[in-house]
Amino acid sequence: MPWWYWFDREEPLREIQRWLAEHAPARLRAAGADPGLVTRIELLALPYDDRWAHPYSDSAAETN
Numbered sequence: 001m002p003w004w005y006w007f008d009r010e011e012p013l014r015e016i017q018r019w020l021a022e023h024a025p026a027r028l029r030a031a032g033a034d035p036g037l038v039t040r041i042e043l044l045a046l047p048y049d050d051r052w053a054h055p056y057s058d059s060a061a062e063t064n
Contacts, residue, residue, distance in 0.1 A: 021045030 021044045028038050043051045051057065 017044040 020041050024041045025038050028041065039056050043054055043056065046054065
């Protein structure tokens with residue numbers, strides 16, 4: 001998102017990930033979203049290495 005960038009602070013990618021991980025899963029579940037999508041969004045709350053070490057990451061390629 002090149003339009004969302006401030007030169008006096010870091011890019012807000014972590015902020016977006018944090019917001020998604022905190023708010024999106026409950027809203028998506030309530031809307032009946034695909035459980036795999038909800039899981040992928042929940043994984044954004046984890047540190048990078050933990051995210052890829054999560055059991056879902058092993059089977060994610062099978063569903064893509």
